[in-house]
Amino acid sequence: MSQKRDAAIVGIHEYPIRDVEGEVSPLQIKAESAARALEDAGLNWSDVDAIYDAGDGGGMSGLNIAEYFGLKPTVIDTTGVGGSSYEYHAAHAKRDIASGKANVALLTYGSTAHSNKFAIGVGARGGASLHPAENMDTFAGQTLVSNYAMVAQRHMYQYGTTSEQLAEISIATRLHAMRNPEAVQAMEDLEFLDIRETTIEDVMNSRMIADPLHLLECCMISDGGGAVVIASPEVARNCRKPPVWIIGTGEATKYPEPGGDITTSAAAQSAPIAFGEAGLTAAEMDIAMIYDSFSITVLTMLEDLGFCKKGEGGDWVTGGRLRFDRPSDGPALNTDGGGLSSNHPGMRGIFLLIEATRQLRGESTSQVAGAKLAVAHGNGGMLGSRHTAGTIILGGD
Amino acid sequence: MSEKKKDPTRPLPNTSELDTQAFWAGTKNKEFKYQQCDSCNKVVFYPRRHCTGCTSGKLEWKTASGKASVYTFSVVRQSYHPFFRNMVPYAVAWIDLEEGPRILSNVVGVDDPSNDISIGQEVQLEWEEHEDLCIPLFRPV
Numbered sequence: 001m002s003q004k005r006d007a008a009i010v011g012i013h014e015y016p017i018r019d020v021e022g023e024v025s026p027l028q029i030k031a032e033s034a035a036r037a038l039e040d041a042g043l044n045w046s047d048v049d050a051i052y053d054a055g056d057g058g059g060m061s062g063l064n065i066a067e068y069f070g071l072k073p074t075v076i077d078t079t080g081v082g083g084s085s086y087e088y089h090a091a092h093a094k095r096d097i098a099s100g101k102a103n104v105a106l107l108t109y110g111s112t113a114h115s116n117k118f119a120i121g122v123g124a125r126g127g128a129s130l131h132p133a134e135n136m137d138t139f140a141g142q143t144l145v146s147n148y149a150m151v152a153q154r155h156m157y158q159y160g161t162t163s164e165q166l167a168e169i170s171i172a173t174r175l176h177a178m179r180n181p182e183a184v185q186a187m188e189d190l191e192f193l194d195i196r197e198t199t200i201e202d203v204m205n206s207r208m209i210a211d212p213l214h215l216l217e218c219c220m221i222s223d224g225g226g227a228v229v230i231a232s233p234e235v236a237r238n239c240r241k242p243p244v245w246i247i248g249t250g251e252a253t254k255y256p257e258p259g260g261d262i263t264t265s266a267a268a269q270s271a272p273i274a275f276g277e278a279g280l281t282a283a284e285m286d287i288a289m290i291y292d293s294f295s296i297t298v299l300t301m302l303e304d305l306g307f308c309k310k311g312e313g314g315d316w317v318t319g320g321r322l323r324f325d326r327p328s329d330g331p332a333l334n335t336d337g338g339g340l341s342s343n344h345p346g347m348r349g350i351f352l353l354i355e356a357t358r359q360l361r362g363e364s365t366s367q368v369a370g371a372k373l374a375v376a377h378g379n380g381g382m383l384g385s386r387h388t389a390g391t392i393i394l395g396g397d
Numbered sequence: 398m399s400e401k402k403k404d405p406t407r408p409l410p411n412t413s414e415l416d417t418q419a420f421w422a423g424t425k426n427k428e429f430k431y432q433q434c435d436s437c438n439k440v441v442f443y444p445r446r447h448c449t450g451c452t453s454g455k456l457e458w459k460t461a462s463g464k465a466s467v468y469t470f471s472v473v474r475q476s477y478h479p480f481f482r483n484m485v486p487y488a489v490a491w492i493d494l495e496e497g498p499r500i501l502s503n504v505v506g507v508d509d510p511s512n513d514i515s516i517g518q519e520v521q522l523e524w525e526e527h528e529d530l531c532i533p534l535f536r537p538v
Binding site (some may be wrong): 314 | 440470472474484491497
């Protein structure tokens with residue numbers, strides 16, 4: 001196999017608190033997470049020579065985050081494409097390390113979306129904007145939930161997908177969340193009602209937010225953040241934990257066009273590139289960390305990543321296939337509890353890399369025995385209009 | 398003070414945004430304008446100065462008939478926006494005009510948006526009048 005093992009995830013940290021009550025800033029979350037991830041790797045600040053930042057700490061982020069951390073990096077990448085930014089950062093870190101420009105890459109994320117009461121899902125996406133695309137959209141009163149709901153509506157129309165099938169994604173994710181003490185604490189701190197494993201009926205009976213998406217098909221709005229350290233093989237060999245290799249990467253965009261198909265996401269373009277580079281297929285994945293902003297996001301991406309054919313996702317997920325304890329049926333989905341039930345401060349992409357790494361190290365609270373391969377697929381922007389896809393294939397040592 | 402507190406209004410586009418200002422100027426006359434390339438025939442929407450299909454073409458403004466269909470839709474039941482929160486439940490939709498442009502808008506004039514709107518349904522353009530422009534909305538035929 002021509003698979004290249006030229007960069008590995010060697011350190012991870014997920015900031016454990018989902019409601020900081022306004023007492024911790026996004027920058028502080030980033031720095032705390034960076035320090036813990038470097039410790040996890042057995043490295044120090046001084047080892048970092050490349051930083052990757054999506055701008056969550058403010059403008060001119062490449063400069064300001066370097067000073068805040070007290071670093072003098074020689075590779076700076078500020079790709080900001082929404083929630084998938086961290087998959088892009090991992091891809092670029094691999095490229096930069098493979099080219100010899102960097103040895104230790106630091107990715108960080110911090111957000112206080114919950115404390116700031118950002119109405120991510122149901123708030124105003126209005127106000128006259130100077131971007132021409134937004135200047136055409138704002139009058140219609142589209143909420144974020146309704147943007148994704150329009151994908152679900154069209155998916156149901158084209159392929160006969162049902163709400164019960166979409167609910168499978170919510171209940172598998174909640175099952176995993178109930179096994180993760182940090183996710184349970186998150187749901188308690190964010191005042192979820194009736195915190196327990198859920199059934200399809202629970203999802204169907206939850207309040208409709210934007211037809212056809214119910215409350216339990218929508219992600220939470222938390223505070224939080226995290227960090228990932230990526231290193232060269234030479235550095236990785238001396239780190240505290242076994243390396244998790246980045247063996248394939250893919251990037252893509254999608255936006256409205258005359259005659260376009262809203263049921264196919266940018267993942268259909270990014271996934272073949274990533275799997276092709278890794279020399280693997282979706283069917284070989286033990287773990288699927290897929291950005292679960294909403295149930296429909298996961299269903300669409302399972303198809304676009306190639307776990308099943310376009311339009312067959314509804315049937316494919318039926319019967320609990322995505323649970324961590326059914327490894328022979330296909331990948332375990334979002335074993336940390338996902339954005340639906342564990343952590344969604346606005347840009348969840350970094351947690352996909354973190355939990356995939358835990359699985360390939362054998363550290364997950366819903367561990368798949370012997371997990372060796374994972375896909376982390378991030379979605380940025382809005383699925384029902386313009387969005388980015390970042391696909392990362394990870395392999396255990 | 399005699400002035401009443403203003404009711405919240407629909408968020409309106411910026412009529413001086415350089416790519417889309419010609420579209421919004423057209424709405425004053427209740428014309429739905431879109432662009433097509435004189436070289437490669439590509440329909441470009443939202444409006445821009447350049448053709449996205451070829452590097453040599455010039456975009457020509459055309460006027461759509463107003464005949465359209467629902468590509469997909471959702472019924473918003475929860476909004477925190479000061480205007481839209483009083484409108485729930487209301488329908489947002491991607492609308493396909495017969496000439497090609499796909500626009501995000503509202504389907505109006507239905508009693509029960511969950512049951513009275515469907516994908517593929519034929520709709521007709523209508524205009525909501527404002528001081529400097531009109532807003533394109535769609536009503537089932």
